[in-house]
Amino acid sequence: MTTSELTSAAIAALIRQAILDGEFVPNQRLVEADLCELYSASRANVRGALVDLANEGLVERLQNRGARVRAVSLAEAIEISEVRMVLEGLCAYKAAERVTPEEEAELHEIGKAMKDAVASGDLLTYSTSNKLLHARVGEISRQTTANQIIQRVRAQIVRHQYRLAMHPGRPAVSLPEHLEIIEAICAHDPDAAEAAVRRHMRSVIETLQSTARRVEGDGA
Known part of the structure; x- marks a missing residue:
């Protein structure tokens, strides 16, 4: 070599x-x-x-x-999202403890980009900002082990995440969830940040479950 x-x-x-x-x-x-x-x-x-x-x-x-x-089934995507709920909740908790003023400003900028994207119907920009927010929360947390695991499992379900982002009405539902995460982290409230992430991920899981039921119904 x-x-x-x-x-x-x-x-x-x-x-x-x-x-x-x-x-x-x-x-x-x-x-x-x-x-x-x-x-x-x-x-x-x-x-x-x-x-x-x-x-x-x-x-x-x-x-x-x-x-x-490897193609991941909807059932497995739901299981992976349940794992993410726990780990991303931990990262949000740590991020709220460790976020700097410069990082707070960056999170608010991402939130503004997400709001503007929803207002203009720009789903691609919203999806990109969504991924950036989750990545930055992980980085701000300085929780290296949890963040590495999250990145690995997120890569497994990237196709499902894309479909989720394109789900009719989904951005309008997830936007306030993401803004709540940003506000809790910037308020240095670890418990609120973890709870906000868990609520968001439960919403993701419920949407995936709804998709699974619809797919099963179409195949019936």
Whole structure:
């Protein structure tokens, strides 16, 4: 390996981000040769990255057929959201304890962008700001372990999150929930921040459950 070649961990991080950004979609094949060319990496390091991502549940390796992005069912997406509710509640609690004035201003700016997006019907900007808010709360919390787990499980359900963001009327429901999280963190009220996140995630879970029931009904 040359000194400039990406490590397997670095390649895994790039693939993970590509899944989060929707560049690699569920069931898409991840061809080692293509990834080697894309990342200018060795076959061994690409293979190591895919093994790591398989251990995280983002990728599944198929015997004699390579690897592909793992598709997550609605039922599993609901379970993952329940895990997120606990961990993101913890991060919000810590963020309320540790947020700085500069970070408070940034959170308020994100909240304003979300309000403007809802007012103009710009769902893409709202979805982007939504992801940014959750990411920044995790970073502000300085709770590294919880934040790493959240990032891994969020990547598994990115497709469901996109559909959720596009759900009719969903932004109007989730906007006040997000603003409540921002206000509680900026008020340095850990209990209120954790409770606000839990209410928001319960709303997410209820919407996913409603989607699951609708899918079952359509298939009946």
